[in-house]
Amino acid sequence: MSEAIKVPTMAEMMAEGKTPEVLFWVGCSGSFDDRAKKITKAFVKLLNKAQVDFAVLGTEESCTGDPAKRSGNEMLFQMQAMTNIEVLNGYEIKKIVTACPHCFNTLKNEYPSLGGSYEVVHHTQFLRSLLEEGKLTIEGGKFKGKRITFHDPCYLGRANDVYEAPRALIQKLDAELVEMKNCKKRGLCCGAGGAQMFKEPEKGNKDINIERTEQAIETKPDIIAAGCPFCNTMLTDGVKGKDKEGTVEVMDVAELIANAEDL
Amino acid sequence: MNYIPQILFAIILLAGIGYFASNIKKLVRNIKLGQAIDRTDNKSQRWANMARIALGQQKMVVRPIAGFLHVIVYVGFIIINIEVLEIIIDGLFGTHRVFASLGSVYNFLIGSFEILAFLVIVSVTIFWIRRNVIKLKRFFYSEMRGWPKSDGNIILYFEVVLMLLFLTMNGADYTLQLAGAAHYTQAGAFPISQLFVPLFENFSESTLIIIERAAWWLHITGILIFLNYLYFSKHLHILLAFPNTWFANLNPKGQFDNLESVTNEVKLMMDPDADPFAMPEEGEVEDVPEKFGASDVTDLNWVQLLNAYTCTECGRCTSECPASQTGKKLSPRKIMMDTRDRLEEVGKNMDANKGVFVDDGKQLLNNYITPEELWACTTCNACVEACPVSISPLSIIMDMRRYLVMEQSAAPMELNNMMGNVENNGAPWPYNQMDRLNWKNE
Numbered sequence: 040m041s042e043a044i045k046v047p048t049m050a051e052m053m054a055e056g057k058t059p060e061v062l063f064w065v066g067c068s069g070s071f072d073d074r075a076k077k078i079t080k081a082f083v084k085l086l087n088k089a090q091v092d093f094a095v096l097g098t099e100e101s102c103t104g105d106p107a108k109r110s111g112n113e114m115l116f117q118m119q120a121m122t123n124i125e126v127l128n129g130y131e132i133k134k135i136v137t138a139c140p141h142c143f144n145t146l147k148n149e150y151p152s153l154g155g156s157y158e159v160v161h162h163t164q165f166l167r168s169l170l171e172e173g174k175l176t177i178e179g180g181k182f183k184g185k186r187i188t189f190h191d192p193c194y195l196g197r198a199n200d201v202y203e204a205p206r207a208l209i210q211k212l213d214a215e216l217v218e219m220k221n222c223k224k225r226g227l228c229c230g231a232g233g234a235q236m237f238k239e240p241e242k243g244n245k246d247i248n249i250e251r252t253e254q255a256i257e258t259k260p261d262i263i264a265a266g267c268p269f270c271n272t273m274l275t276d277g278v279k280g281k282d283k284e285g286t287v288e289v290m291d292v293a294e295l296i297a298n299a300e301d302l
Numbered sequence: 303m304n305y306i307p308q309i310l311f312a313i314i315l316l317a318g319i320g321y322f323a324s325n326i327k328k329l330v331r332n333i334k335l336g337q338a339i340d341r342t343d344n345k346s347q348r349w350a351n352m353a354r355i356a357l358g359q360q361k362m363v364v365r366p367i368a369g370f371l372h373v374i375v376y377v378g379f380i381i382i383n384i385e386v387l388e389i390i391i392d393g394l395f396g397t398h399r400v401f402a403s404l405g406s407v408y409n410f411l412i413g414s415f416e417i418l419a420f421l422v423i424v425s426v427t428i429f430w431i432r433r434n435v436i437k438l439k440r441f442f443y444s445e446m447r448g449w450p451k452s453d454g455n456i457i458l459y460f461e462v463v464l465m466l467l468f469l470t471m472n473g474a475d476y477t478l479q480l481a482g483a484a485h486y487t488q489a490g491a492f493p494i495s496q497l498f499v500p501l502f503e504n505f506s507e508s509t510l511i512i513i514e515r516a517a518w519w520l521h522i523t524g525i526l527i528f529l530n531y532l533y534f535s536k537h538l539h540i541l542l543a544f545p546n547t548w549f550a551n552l553n554p555k556g557q558f559d560n561l562e563s564v565t566n567e568v569k570l571m572m573d574p575d576a577d578p579f580a581m582p583e584e585g586e587v588e589d590v591p592e593k594f595g596a597s598d599v600t601d602l603n604w605v606q607l608l609n610a611y612t613c614t615e616c617g618r619c620t621s622e623c624p625a626s627q628t629g630k631k632l633s634p635r636k637i638m639m640d641t642r643d644r645l646e647e648v649g650k651n652m653d654a655n656k657g658v659f660v661d662d663g664k665q666l667l668n669n670y671i672t673p674e675e676l677w678a679c680t681t682c683n684a685c686v687e688a689c690p691v692s693i694s695p696l697s698i699i700m701d702m703r704r705y706l707v708m709e710q711s712a713a714p715m716e717l718n719n720m721m722g723n724v725e726n727n728g729a730p731w732p733y734n735q736m737d738r739l740n741w742k743n744e
Contacts, residue, residue, distance in 0.1 A: 107721050110720070112707045240630070241678035
């Protein structure tokens with residue numbers, strides 16, 4: 040593969056008297072979950088390739104508070120938020136990119152009224168602008184003719200009306216983008232939102248991730264593309280549950296781009 | 303001249319409007335039981351939303367069949383109301399078809415009313431078939447048993463009967479016009495009700511007058527009864543859809559409000575200079591600790607209560623809900639119906655106790671909405687997106703979760719573990735914050 044990845048931290052940057060253009064907010068999944076760490080690395084490789092001036096908070100990062108807030112624990116959420124805002128404002132952060140739609144939504148929408156206002160973008164939006172600015176190019180081919188369906192993460196799509204950026208990236212791969220019967224505004228949740236990721240589902244007759252995976256498989260895809268580490272986990276489990284792991288892959292959009300580049 | 307019909311008409315009209323007004327007063331009082339919330343910012347956006355979503359029916363047509371039929375009934379309802387204006391004037395002043403002097407415009411109006419009335423009958427029939435013959439799944443969730451099911455059908459019967467009375471009245475009138483009866487001057491075009499003419503031809507003039515008058519009286523009385531039925535029915539949406547879309551949330555759907563009461567507490571906690579044992583200053587009234595979240599309707603804000611009265615139980619929210627689709631107990635529509643039922647109960651309690659609520663040992667939580675329903679929600683916003691009149695069941699679910707967690711510490715155990723981790727290690731899993739960058743070298 041390629042040489043070691045470069046991941047400067049804000050603390051190192053500050054010691055050198057530098058302010059990076061953008062902070063990469065890794066998120067808890069991206070930091071700790073084995074599957075999500077691969078997405079983090081793929082995204083960092085793209086940032087390195089495009090020579091983006093970025094940094095991470097590293098050990099100074101903490102949960103945005105999203106799962107606490109969606110559980111109803113406003114107290115814990117606001118404590119997390121205010122602690123994070125102190126750190127972010129301390130580094131005079133202006134722009135944040137993150138690969139997690141939950142962090143994206145919380146940082147973008149729920150931090151401002153608590154004193155933390157930043158320009159926050161999802162990594163698919165960021166990658167799209169890198170491509171448009173010519174800082175990153177995709178020599179397609181690897182995914183030519185592959186059928187890829189995109190699962191809209193609720194906190195990217197309905198929650199924030201971002202539908203086009205991930206799709207534009209997939210189309211740049213020369214892949215065949217196929218839509219599920221429920222997509223965009225009517226996309227079906229993967230089942231992880233609202234802190235469901237951290238608990239057993241309530242009693243029912245089916246798991247939500249299975250329902251969604253079935254919708255995805257109906258499109259006969261080679262790849263199910265995701266833009267959220269939680270959706271990725273839920274759909275990967277779903278694909279296993281349907282015994283399709285040999286034929287259908289679940290990949291983050293950043294991984295698709297990095298793969299196309301052989302990074 | 304005989305004034306009795308006019309006096310009778312005025313009495314019926316006044317009684318109908320009066321009773322309706324008194325119920326609307328009650329409705330407004332009940333909605334005002336909710337907490338304050340400011341939804342008056344960005345007025346131009348609000349007017350635009352109301353025009354687009356309520357008046358323009360934009361979200362109804364997301365589902366094309368129901369949407370198209372609904373637009374017909376809706377346009378029919380609004381346009382045919384011009385005819386009601388004529389009926390009221392005729393009734394009060396003893397005139398007959400007072401607008402007839404409009405000539406060809408009048409012919410056009412009456413003609414369009416008739417075509418609309420016919421289309422309404424067709425649409426309503428299809429609605430009835432969807433409910434009772436095809437039995438669409440979304441009309442058959444457990445919350446739709448009993449009154450809600452009857453309510454849905456009663457509304458359809460009302461509409462068909464009103465339209466048939468309208469056409470009967472016109473048919474008899476037209477037949478009388480053709481026969482040259484006194485008072486029945488040639489006016490109007492009757493593309494649909496002329497089909498009644500062969501039926502009525504052999505009737506005597508006096509029988510026809512009786513039919514025409516009976517249909518006229520039943521039609522207007524029916525309209526007044528239907529008007530008063532609204533308050534007891536899901537059909538209130540025909541009025542409340544307008545304010546409801548105007549006062550709807552304009553923020554991105556993912557943005558949940560930050561509780562201000564919590565912000566104050568957290569700021570105090572994080573302020574190193576704050577004295578935790580500080581006594582309130584002389585003369586300062588010690589704040590009554592606020593309740594976090596909602597366990598009853600009066601803890602909700604008034605827009606959420608308006609939402610509850612606006613809901614017409616169409617079930618689009620529930621049919622889009624991932625939890626409902628996979629057999630969980632949660633149904634967003636039930637959240638709205640429960641909120642309205644409980645609010646009505648609170649209102650009746652106040653009516654019975656001279657305007658003061660007397661504790662009835664009940665609340666919205668547990669007596670109506672169970673924690674199992676609340677914990678099944680993925681906060682995905684599918685219900686909010688699906689609602690054709692901008693209701694947010696999700697905001698009520700979230701406020702009730704807040705009560706469960708912050709007032710009762712009653713979260714599911716796994717969530718308590720997760721929150722403990724967030725509190726102690728800054729991540730929902732038990733990993734050390736110091737290991738957050740380990741991925742870099744793995």
